[in-house]
Amino acid sequence: MTEKMKLQDYITPKLIFVNEHFDSKGALFQKIYQESLDSGYVHKSFLEKIIEREKNFPTGLQLETMGVAIPHTDAECIKKEFVAIVTTDPVTFVSMEDFNQSVAAEIAFVLGLKExxxxxxxLQSLMGLLQNSKVLTQMREAGSADDIITIVKTNNI
Structure with a gap:
């Protein structure tokens, strides 16, 4: 049996954005796109595809203590696998559970995976994290990308 995927194996400081402010999820996607494109992680089609997929399959999730989002896109947009983490002032996403509800997401995990x-x-690995409000709060309050990496590694996520 293969070892379980871990978030820590897919994160990199240049794709962790801490205490950001975005006027919309489109602006959040634009920032992730630009940095991941510049760093060679994605193809040019990434931005259009992630916006389209989010429209058709919303990824907002209202947890007990905060809202999160887990946007992702098709494998053909990805050159090198990654998970981008964004902590931000609340950004409105549509709920994955109820398309009529919106979620004020304070953390977004943007998945760039090939398979x-x-x-x-x-997603299964992240579900464990999403059930741990203490760790999510630590991530939300982190002051830097290095702090987030330390939290993820310390908790073996």
């Missing part, structure tokens, strides 16, 4: 089964495994 369909990898997305499912990463």
């Amino acid at each position: 369909p089964h990898a997305q499912l495994e990463m």
Whole structure:
């Protein structure tokens, strides 16, 4: 059996954005796109595809203590696998559970994975994290990308 996917294996400081402010999820996607394109992680089609996928399959999730979002896109947009983490003032996403509800997401985990089964495994791995409000709060309050990496590694996520 293969080892379980871990978030810590897919994060990099240049794709962690801490205490950001975005006027919309489009602006958040634009920032992730620009940095991941400049760093060679994605193809040019990434931005259009992630916006389109989010429209058709919303990824907002209202948790007990905060809202989060887990946007992702098709594997063909990805050159090198990553998970971008964004902590931000609340950004409105549509709820994955109820398309009539919106979620004020304070943390976004943007998945850039190549294999369909990898997305499912990463989502399963993230579900454990999403049930841990203490760790999510630590991430939300982190002051830097290095702090977030330390939190993820310390908690073996």
